[in-house]
Amino acid sequence: MPAFFEKKQLVTPGELLAEGDYLPGENTYVENGKIYASRIGLVDADNKKVNVVALRAFYVPKTGDIVIGTVVEVGFNGWTVNIEAPYTALLRASDVLSRPFKPQNDELSAVLNAGDLIVAKIASYDRAHDPQLTVGEPGLGKITRGQILRVTPTKIPRIIGRKGSMISMIKQETNCQIILGLNGVILVTGKTPEEEEIAIMAIRKIEEESHTSGLTDRITQLLKEKKPAKLEENKIE
Amino acid sequence: MSSLVTKVRLRQIEALLEKGKRLDDRSLTDYREIKIEQGIIEKAEGSARVFLGKTEVLVGVKVETGEPFPDTPKEGVMTVNAELVPLASPNFEPGPPDENSIELARVVDRGIRESHSIDTEKLCIEEGKKVFVVFVDVYVLNHDGNLIDASAIAAIAALMNTKMPNYEIKDGELKIKQGYTPLPMKSHPITVTMGKINNKLVVDPWLEEESVMDSRISLATNEDGNICAIQKGGSSYFTPQQILEASKIALDKAAELRKKLNW
């Protein structure tokens, strides 16, 4: 019962991965008992499950995910939000306003207007309806400062690192607050633009080199190199 | 190719196909009843109306004079246009030709053109300057499936019915004389369309079968048993074996139809 690949081999859509005893994992599909890749990525087997870690994919909403989005339109009873996914998301006014909502009196654009950035959680999503958002938890809501960058959503786990080790290191070394939207949108908020730039540089490097080894060391080195001297002084004091 | 047919109907169609049958009692390779009437539009130089089951297509041919194309100065010109007339189906909307009507026209055109059905050299009036231009207008009047074959048959029947005005060149000018000459034709190509449902090829799919088929393939062949045009359509695929099977069926059915229509 064969597998036709080597660990971490780069495969393309339609490439035959395995036959027989194996189970189809992420970014694979089955036809006539054979497992094929459906996206370009790196293939590996987890026990009997064949997975392809996609090098290029778009975000598909999942209930419970934290995402960062842009308000696109102010509607009658809520806002339409672009979460960089095939579907636009909806944030209901009733979710945001702490009191009962009166369409005639309440001016929604005063609360959130087109162009505003928000951190939200996917409250519900199924294939028949657009995703519904909520900001009713601590840490969620309108973003007022910081820089936004977009990465391929499949890279987010690598940016987080094992048990959050990678992202913690970046936060610590740059003194930045970093919110990672699972939709590939990242918010970096630092005390100075320079620190924000270093954090962004580190994240970009991880995105580009995510599938190579020795990355953690290279990022550590980058963060140490780029740290402006002044920061070091501040820290000692 | 979905939604119009309920799931119950779809299962009915599929179950019958397993037994080699179809809803209207046809075998997988039978055509519906074909009726042809020619010369029904007197103001057109040629015309024909075809009923293929309940599908109805009317073709009118107008012959005018015009300039030849620069790279074929001795040949007449033919052009095919198709209208999916709104009264023919609730899904046809008024407006300029959409991709379906353009595909239909071009597939019918290819069958006629590639088989050299019209003897275009005999349409030359004055080399490089004046030739006969043959306008073939396909008018779909009722859509009950397989517009391609119905239109192709109607087009050939209309061309067979077409008469060109007699003329003479006097003092360098074209003058129309009394009388007519039949449009010179070299062959009568026949197009056979098959739909693929559950990996079975069905000849002459009718409307409900078209709603459930995942792809179709049409082949135009001539009297010599040669293939002169092919068009695969639809969102699915054919294996190479299915393509060869389809070409055999197309040749067989074309020969059968040719005999029946006396072409």
Add this chain to the structure above:
Amino acid sequence: MNEKPDKLIDKKGIRGDGRKADELRPLKLQVGVLSNADGSAYIEHGKNKILAAAFGPREMHPKHLAQPDKMVLRCRYHMAPFSVQERKSPAPSRREVELSKVIKESLEPALFLELYPRTGVDVFVEVLQADGGTRCASITAAALAIADAGVPMKDLVVACAAGKVDDTVVLDLYDAEDKLGSADVPVAYMPNLNAVTLLQMDGILTPDEFEKAVNMAMDGCKKIYAMQKEALKTKYMVVKEVEE
């Protein structure tokens, strides 16, 4: 401006552009060439120069065209006015409308349409220079653009044409052979699924010649498929060089 050659293939079996009957024109493929598209690819096939871009899956505009139970693929094949010998009007011709349709239908079988209902994927193909076989080159590039956009696919779709010049069945017709030859058979293929997703033919062929042409076109497809995979892998392998 162009002279008609007496023979398109000489006694030694060499064609007008120096190729043998079963030889492909030179090909170059690049993936990820446009920064604004979700996915893109560029192909040079003989003198053909074609750019393909894919956007999506994204919400359909206009909304009423969205399907409740599946993703919709839209495709636009368009030729630049300067792409051919005699300037072509920028307005879509009937040929471009038909080709847009058949190209779309050649790519649809590769997609998992049921996975993203109510969305659409838009594919744009621009022929910058044309020299015969543009629909095949377009499909080859469009499939790469879709894969580059991260849209899951059952297989890459690859396309190649075969035909007949003088009395010989040949592979990959260029413009002169397309215009002066006696048959042209473009084929699009998904090699891993043995699926023909585009098949057209114009000209006159005996059933045997037709079978030979289809087989020859599929062989050509398989060769180009290997190049497609290479092009896709090359884009994502570039990073590996950083390490070395």
